[in-house]
Structure formats: structure tokens, C-alpha cells
Amino acid sequence: MALLNSLKHSDLSRRSLLLGSAAAGISAALFPRTSEAADVVAAASGEIRPFKVEVSDAALADLRRRLAETRWPDGETVMDRSQGVxxxxxxxLVRYWQSSHDWRKAESRLNSFPQFLTNIDGLDIHFIHVRxxxxxxxPLIMTHGWPGSVFELLxxxxxxxxxxxxxxxxEDAFHLVIPSIPGFGFSGKPPATGWNPQRIAAAWDVLMKRLNYDRYVSQGGDWGAIISDALGRQAPDGLLAIHVNRVERATTFPSDAAQALKNGGPAPDNLSQDEKVVFDEARxxxxxxxxxxxxxSTRPETIGYGIADSPVGLAAWLYDKIADWxxxxxxxxxxxxxxxxLDNITLYWLTNTGPSSGxxxxxxxxxxxAxxxxxxxxxxxxxxGEVYKPPRHWLSKAYPKLIYYNRTSKGGHFAAWEEPELFCQEIREGFRSLRS
Structure with missing residues (x-):
């Protein structure tokens, strides 16, 4: 690609992320800046800047100190997970985190892939781009979810x-673009409201066309699926298709079942036994x-104080849903x-994106x-292992152009993370008809 080739041979300096420890010991993401004017020019020009992760020793020492000083809560009063982690x-997990986990290894793995930043609609977007x-x-843009990150997809x-x-x-090959959702990882944290899935989807189209991809497909699970759905509803020129491994219940549940769910009642009698299982799991x-x-959805700032201040609080918050799904x-x-x-949890901690991602x-x-x-x-x-597993015929209203549907024998909500080989097979099969 001409744009990326020019980047390889340009004299653009490589901007690094410095995650340092402030006076209070809280790590923050800082970019070396030349001037505000230069930033405005870069944003207006759609510049794509090479990016490298470089976490300071001080930030890692601060993390270990906080782990060592954890004040633990009383134990649960049940013998199972019904009260949480x-x-x-x-x-x-925390003992291992403090004594054995190696962030430098995770950092090196991230830096083994070409990473970039580009400003879209006033916000820096971090992405991995592998041709x-x-x-x-x-060309394929793949989007992670919560409580995940780009680590899900490596x-x-x-x-x-x-x-x-x-x-x-x-003939199964893809060019991959893997962005970090705004407020997650190394992407910018929106300073104002409005960065919803529809706006993110529109930004993804800008990103793909900025990379000179005039024809592409999109894939996602969790929020990545919601963003891919939004992109599919917008249907910008060049978007050929989407693949999702998480389906939105609100758009696919039969109306009578949705009403019964809302009212807290049992599954409607007209559902088959298999459909009633899906209903009961959703309920x-x-x-x-x-x-x-x-x-x-209602108080992200309130929960944010605890998970910004305590790495164990953050770990419990994220681990609970990883374990569930x-x-x-x-x-x-x-x-x-x-x-x-821990690679994933540490990324949230070092970038202080527990609150902003929520x-x-x-x-x-x-x-x-709508x-x-x-x-x-x-x-x-x-x-x-997905939370919601709709049968194919429930998808016709939300996806009138359904070209592929398959149920696998293993894997959960974090499909690419849990079963990468099987996940890749599904991506290839899902988009195969577009290549003919």
C-alpha cells in the first residue's frame, strides 16, 4: 500500500507511549508533543503515526506496591460463585501477578506487530495493521469488546x-486492521459525550479508507459485534459484509418472547423446546x-473511582465477567x-482505562x-459458551441478508482468544462467498 510504504521510508519520528508514575504514584499515558499547532495539523491531515508501547519501570513498580498493600474484603458466605469472584x-491470581507475570513479555508481543495512531474526529485511534x-x-477490520482488548485478537x-x-x-488471506475502541487501551479517551457505537462505526469506515481500503469486511464480538452491526446498518460504500460471533438479543428475539422476558414470565408456549432453552438462558x-x-450504563463514573485506584479492584471487576463468559x-x-x-488486566491498569472503557x-x-x-x-x-445462542430463523429480521450461520462445538464469548484456530476457520468460511 502506497500510504504505508511511504511511512516506512519517511523521516517521521517514532512516537512512543510513556507510561510514567506521577507524584501520587498513578500511571498516566503521555505523548511527547511538539506543539498544539502540530497536533492540529496532524489531525487535519489524517496523518498516520507509527506507535510503540513503552511502559516505565516506575509504573510497574507502583503496580507491585499497590498489589502488596491490598486490603482484602471478608470472604463470601456461600460455597460457590453466586456472590462474585x-x-x-x-x-x-494476584500472587502470580505480583511475583511472576511479565509485562515486558506482553509489551514485546504487542510491539512485534505494526502499530499506529491516527486522529479521527478529534480523537487518537490506536490500531494494529498487518498486511x-x-x-x-x-481487508478486514476486527474489533474487540469489554472486558477485553486487542490482546483478544493477537x-x-x-x-x-x-x-x-x-x-x-x-485465497483465505486477509489484510488485518485491529483498532482499540475509544476509551480502551492506547486509543484516546473521549473528552466529551457522543462516542457511541454508531459514531465508532463511522470512524472505522474513515480508518479503512484512510488506509486506502475501498472494499473491506468487518468482524466483531461483544462491543465489536455491536459496532459491526452499526457499520452494517450504515452500509458505507465499500463495506462488503460483516461477521459477528455475538448476536444482539434486542434485535433478534421474537416479539412475544421479548414481551414475556420483559414481564418476567415463562417462555411462550409456541416456542420449541430448544427455543425455550435459549429463552431461559437469556432470562x-x-x-x-x-x-x-x-x-x-447508569453510573460508570461511580464504579470508576475504585477500579482506577485499586489494581485488585480492577482485576476483580474484569475477572468476574471473563470467568462468567x-x-x-x-x-x-x-x-x-x-x-x-493478566496481560489484558495490566493493559487496563497501565492505561487507566477501567473507567473510560465502561x-x-x-x-x-x-x-x-433505532x-x-x-x-x-x-x-x-x-x-x-456464548451468553445468547439464537437459532438461525430468529435472525431473519435483523439480518435479512444472512449468508452464513454455523454453531460450533466449543468456544465461548471470547472466541478468538479461547479458540483461535476454530475462530479463523469460521472467519474464512463466513466470508468465502465474497471472494468468488
């Missing part, structure tokens, strides 16, 4: 961009597992491993956007 599991060596590769970069090195075919989730979203329910270490979990829930509610049908072709993969 169990102290024994979290204490073991396939196969020139006919299909294991699929190789297989998707270089399929021949991973048992695939050249259980709303009754017992949706509190986190209710808090962030992996295929190995309650045992995310088995599905992902301690290091992967605001997308508030923004989504405040936007009040959820019309997606206008472009859609591919859907349902993983068995």
Missing part, C-alpha cells in the same frame, strides 16, 4: 494474514448476570491461562439509536 481464586503477503487478500493475526503458514490456502443472564452492565465457566485460567488474563455502556443507552436491519450481507457464528 471467590477470594481464593483472586488471591492466587498479508498475498496481494489479493481481503493469536489470529498470523493464521488470517498468512494462511499458508498455518495449513490454509492463499437467567438478565436476572443474575447483567448487573455489571446496569452499573456502567468463557466456555470453561468459572475457570478462565483453563481457557486462557493466567498470563493472557462509558461505552452509558453512551449506548444515551444514543437511543436498531434497524443490517443492510449488508452478514455471517454469524454461534459458539456454545
Amino acid at each position: 471467590q477470594p481464593e481464586r483472586l488471591k492466587e 498479508s503477503r498475498h496481494e489479493n487478500a481481503l 493469536n489470529v493475526i498470523g493464521p488470517l494474514t498468512d494462511p499458508m503458514a498455518h495449513g490454509g490456502r492463499a 437467567d443472564f438478565l436476572n443474575n448476570g447483567f448487573g455489571y452492565a446496569a452499573i456502567m 468463557v466456555y470453561t465457566r468459572g475457570d478462565p485460567e483453563q481457557a486462557l491461562g493466567k498470563d493472557a488474563i 462509558r461505552i455502556y452509558w453512551e449506548n443507552v444515551m444514543s437511543g439509536a 436498531l434497524a436491519a443490517v443492510k449488508v450481507p452478514v455471517a454469524v457464528t454461534v459458539f456454545p
Whole structure:
């Protein structure tokens, strides 16, 4: 690509992220700046700046100090996870975090991929961009969710961009763009309201066209799926299709079942036995597992104070939902491993994006956007550990151009993170008809 080739050979200095410790010991993301005027010029020109992660030793020392000084709560009064994260599991994770987890290894892994910043609509957007060596590769923008990050998607970069090195075919190749959602990771934190999924989707189209991709596809799970849906409803020129591995219940639930769910009643009699299972799982989730979203949809700032000040508080907040949503329910270490979990949590801590990432829930509610049908072709993969697993015929209203639907035998909400090989197979199959 001409734009990226010019970047490789330009004399643009490499801007680094410095995560330092302030006087109060709180790490903050600081960019070396030349002047405010230069920043305005960069934003107006759509400049793409190379980016490297460089966390200070002071920030890591501050983290270890805070971990050592944790004041732990009393133990739960039950013998299961019904009151939340169990102290024994979290204490073991924190012991490992303090003594054995190596952020420098995670940092090096991130820096092994080409990373960039670009300003869209006044906000810096961080993204990984890996071009396939196969020139006919299909451009794909992939979006993470909460409580995840770009770390969710790193294991699929190789297989998707270089399929021949991973048992695939050249015609299965993708050029990958993996952005951090505003308020997450190394993207900017919106200073004002309005960065809802619709606005983010529009920014993703700007990003892809800024990279000279005039034809592309989009993929996502969790918030990445909601953003991909929004992009599909906007249907900008060049968007060929979307793939999601998380389906929005509000747009796909049958109307009578949705009313019964709202009223707290049983599943309607006209549902099949399999459909009643889906209904019951949705009802259980709303009754017992949706509190986190209710808090962030209404009071993201209130929860933000604790998770900005305490790394263990942040870890518990994120770990609880990771544990709930992996295929190995309650045992995310088995599905992902301690290091992967802590890479992700540490990223939230070092960038202090626990509070800012939660605001997308508030923004989504405040936007009040009408959820019309997606206008472009859609591919859907349902993983068995997902919270909501709709049958194919429930999707016709939201996705009238459904081109692919499959239910896998393993994998959960964090499909790319948990089952990268299977996830890559689904992406290839979901978009295969577009290549003919």
C-alpha cells in the first residue's frame, strides 16, 4: 500500500507511549508533543503515526506496591460463585501477578506487530495493521469488546494474514486492521459525550479508507459485534459484509418472547423446546448476570473511582465477567491461562482505562439509536459458551441478508482468544462467498 510504504521510508519520528508514575504514584499515558499547532495539523491531515508501547519501570513498580498493600474484603458466605469472584481464586491470581507475570513479555508481543495512531474526529485511534503477503487478500477490520482488548485478537493475526503458514490456502488471506475502541487501551479517551457505537462505526469506515481500503469486511464480538452491526446498518460504500460471533438479543428475539422476558414470565408456549432453552438462558443472564452492565450504563463514573485506584479492584471487576463468559465457566485460567488474563488486566491498569472503557455502556443507552436491519450481507457464528445462542430463523429480521450461520462445538464469548484456530476457520468460511 502506497500510504504505508511511504511511512516506512519517511523521516517521521517514532512516537512512543510513556507510561510514567506521577507524584501520587498513578500511571498516566503521555505523548511527547511538539506543539498544539502540530497536533492540529496532524489531525487535519489524517496523518498516520507509527506507535510503540513503552511502559516505565516506575509504573510497574507502583503496580507491585499497590498489589502488596491490598486490603482484602471478608470472604463470601456461600460455597460457590453466586456472590462474585471467590477470594481464593483472586488471591492466587494476584500472587502470580505480583511475583511472576511479565509485562515486558506482553509489551514485546504487542510491539512485534505494526502499530499506529491516527486522529479521527478529534480523537487518537490506536490500531494494529498487518498486511498479508498475498496481494489479493481481503481487508478486514476486527474489533474487540469489554472486558477485553486487542490482546483478544493477537493469536489470529498470523493464521488470517498468512494462511499458508498455518495449513490454509492463499485465497483465505486477509489484510488485518485491529483498532482499540475509544476509551480502551492506547486509543484516546473521549473528552466529551457522543462516542457511541454508531459514531465508532463511522470512524472505522474513515480508518479503512484512510488506509486506502475501498472494499473491506468487518468482524466483531461483544462491543465489536455491536459496532459491526452499526457499520452494517450504515452500509458505507465499500463495506462488503460483516461477521459477528455475538448476536444482539434486542434485535433478534421474537416479539412475544421479548414481551414475556420483559414481564418476567415463562417462555411462550409456541416456542420449541430448544427455543425455550435459549429463552431461559437469556432470562437467567438478565436476572443474575447483567448487573455489571446496569452499573456502567447508569453510573460508570461511580464504579470508576475504585477500579482506577485499586489494581485488585480492577482485576476483580474484569475477572468476574471473563470467568462468567468463557466456555470453561468459572475457570478462565483453563481457557486462557493466567498470563493472557493478566496481560489484558495490566493493559487496563497501565492505561487507566477501567473507567473510560465502561462509558461505552452509558453512551449506548444515551444514543437511543433505532436498531434497524443490517443492510449488508452478514455471517454469524454461534459458539456454545456464548451468553445468547439464537437459532438461525430468529435472525431473519435483523439480518435479512444472512449468508452464513454455523454453531460450533466449543468456544465461548471470547472466541478468538479461547479458540483461535476454530475462530479463523469460521472467519474464512463466513466470508468465502465474497471472494468468488
